[in-house]
Amino acid sequence: MDERKWDEMIQTALLYGTDEAAEQKEDVWVHLRSRMVKERRKRRRVGRWVWPMASVAATVVLAFLFTAPGQAAIDQVRQWFASKKVITEEIEGQKEQKEVTLNEGKAGYIIYIDESMYRLETKNGYDRIVPLHQGGANIPPVYMEIRQVTDRSPEMVAVELEQEVKEKYPVIIQTGKVNEPVDGYVIHGEAGHQWNDEVVKYYVVPNGKGGAFIIEQRYFVEASEGHGARFDYMVKQFRMIDQLQEE
């Protein structure tokens, strides 16, 4: 075989074979960042006893202490997470490379959004990710709403939503615990099998403080492989700010 062709084959085989590993990039970053934050805190605690008020580290600690906590968390998130990045989505069987942008929701989370297709807006006090172009009046609205509840446990919220969905939607696609795209509960129902029948999908994600985030997706049957899949890719990038700070 021609030398150059053989070289190309080896290279392509290695690229194909390691695609799955490369997709872990985000997860590894989250773990890595969390470990580094823990390490830094440990060092800071030791530093306070050993060299009180005498080092650059102490200046950093002071700066941190005098910054509003919420703002500090957001600033930290901005520093740790790329403001833009490219992800691979598989939509209707086709792999697409998408540039996504870091957005901070009011309910205390971050998420990456493909801003060529969606925007984050506030509706009735809640964060909503909506398509830049909604369909006509005969098509159910498409959006993903994210809110946080602090007065009920994730389990209670999941039970309530399951009851509500079962009452309103005759077709139940899935309920119960999931690990993908988030660790939590899913309740997924459809109004029917027509192309424009409404679809609702809730993810309930424990917020680590006894409450939960509710991620509500709305679209229609025919958009399941489009908006539905894209929403799930976005949910995969969902991170709670409180948890990021605690890590």
Added chain:
Amino acid sequence: MERELIERIRHGDEGAFAELYQLYAEYALRVAAAVTGSSANAADAVQETFIRVYDHIGRFDPSRPFRPWFYRILINECRRFMKKQRAVAILSEEMGAAGFLSYEERYAFAQYEELYKAIGRLKEKQRIPIVLKYLQGFTDEEIADILDLNVNTVKSRLFKARSQLMKWMKMEEERGATNG
């Protein structure tokens, strides 16, 4: 640009470290997966590598290129994980689904899969230079620097590895032909 990034990390700029991660992580994960034969080990090895880079960036000589220094740490971490878990470095992970490919593409895909498995069957001392050369485009000299070997040793290992791969692939092809 990379030099400036390293300088900023040396001064404790965590944003610069995040940028470095964006630049290096994907290929570091690929190299680690091809060397260790496991995506899980790759994730662990890459995480440890970045921690080490961050902690020991002060030891890095800025007059030298950064990439070989980084990959030396990565390969050491990969070896540590393989030893720790007594991992037999066989690249057993299946490649992604080939369901949407045409017949010709599927044939090529199967060939690549075979070839990837064959790379996994190489001895570690041959596999690592192959991975560094073909995934990262390192020169023989750079590979020798990363692995702390003589350049001629690297050349010889690459030559033997390529010949072995070609032999296995020919055998595979003949077996396919015999099976009809």
